[in-house]
Amino acid sequence: MTLKLEKVSHRYKDQEALKSIDCELSPGIYGLLGPNGAGKSTLLRILVDVLVPTNGRVLYNNRAITALGASYREQLGYLPQEFHGYSQFTAEEFLKYVANLKGLDAKTARVRVKHVLALVGLTSASRKKLKGYSGGMRRRVGIAQALLNNPKVLILDEPTAGLDPSERIRLRGILSQLAQDTIIILSTHIVSDIEYVADEVLLLKEGQLIEKASPRELLAKLDRQVWTVQVQHDELSTYTTSYPISNLQLQEEYVDIRIVSQAKPHDAAQPTKPRMEDLYVYYFGSGDTSSS
Ligand SMILES: Nc1ncnc2c1ncn2[C@@H]1O[C@H](COP(=O)(O)OP(=O)(O)OP(=O)(O)O)[C@@H](O)[C@H]1O
Ligand SMILES: [Mg+2]
The missing domain is CATH 3.40.50.300 (P-loop containing nucleotide triphosphate hydrolases)
Structure with missing residues (x-):
């Protein structure tokens, strides 16, 4: 069929x-x-x-x-x-x-x-x-x-x-x-x-x-293109305007963000395993990742 x-x-x-x-x-x-x-x-x-x-x-x-x-x-x-x-x-x-x-x-x-x-x-x-x-x-x-x-x-x-x-x-x-x-x-x-x-x-x-x-x-296509990094609250807007952000978690002292980028976005950025939420951002940008 x-x-x-x-x-x-x-x-x-x-x-x-x-x-x-x-x-x-x-x-x-x-x-x-x-x-x-x-x-x-x-x-x-x-x-x-x-x-x-x-x-x-x-x-x-x-x-x-x-x-x-x-x-x-x-x-x-x-x-x-x-x-x-x-x-x-x-x-x-x-x-x-x-x-x-x-x-x-x-x-x-x-x-x-x-x-x-x-x-x-x-x-x-x-x-x-x-x-x-x-x-x-x-x-x-x-x-x-x-x-x-x-x-x-x-x-x-x-x-x-x-x-x-x-x-x-x-x-x-x-x-x-x-x-x-x-x-x-x-x-x-x-x-x-x-x-x-x-x-x-x-x-x-x-x-x-x-x-x-x-x-x-x-997901294999995204290998080594997804990063996690902790940034200060007042640095956040620099990242959200410069990189596609696939996730963001506010902590008291800092913010955990996931960035999809070929280049390492920050000295302290750690490569991480790609997930589907990263894929969406990779292809479509971070404007529409809503879960509704
Ligand atoms: N009946 C229609 N008359 C004119 N344009 C239409 C019509 N239906 C859809 N479109 C246009 O065609 C494009 C594709 O629309 P479609 O509804 O297929 O998108 P979609 O991917 O299903 O979007 P959504 O996620 O919002 O449901 C859009 O630009 C939309 O404005
Ligand atoms: Mg539709």
Whole structure:
């Protein structure tokens, strides 16, 4: 099973959102990482055939998804970045409704709805209306609806947004169980999510795919370029304006900072083992490392 992008480009009026993306995906987990506006949602919407690229094409098992139409969409599970569900429905009603739309027969629907509710940990809340759900609970309903039809291609646009730490871990577990025979692509800003779950990371910058490699391979590129140093509080701004800072911890007497730099930034700087948070800064600068 393969999903292949051939020179996929997309332009919205005056905005070039994707620039000739070439890439081939097979079963496994892909983390799509990039700052706000990099083109992640655009790429994912193209992969689920809700947006037709202005150039290039997507092939599923070597056939264009636009030609496959419904038979491709049947294989898909998709969580959009903005997912609301219907607030007057309970989670169970909503999932049954989606199962119906996806063409599942009544018996299969009952079994699958129960199964996905349990997977996302919403069994006990399943008879509550969605309007009474918290943001994170709604997100989990969104993940559940994407899993209903046992998709072969699972596309999740920022699935961890709003999830608490234990729910993030639960999601990792769900995804790794599916990964053997499912192509899973998730976008996120939460670098640690990708570090622990992704077989490969796709780095998207200004509409271009700048890297596609395993976390380990990417981190190897940063070898000897990450430093820790303790600086005085009043020296801090000198460093934050001169170097990409991937982490900063305020102590009473000084500040511990992590710097990504080819050159040693300070006499007392110590080389340290690269982590994913450093990778983000290396490729995208220190402007957007938020974990929300
Ligand atoms: N419907 C649209 N009309 C015009 N421009 C758009 C539209 N959707 C996205 N864009 C632009 O395309 C670019 C890529 O947007 P996209 O939503 O794909 O980014 P993203 O990586 O998903 O960002 P985020 O992390 O904020 O979700 C941005 O410059 C955005 O302003
Ligand atoms: Mg987006």
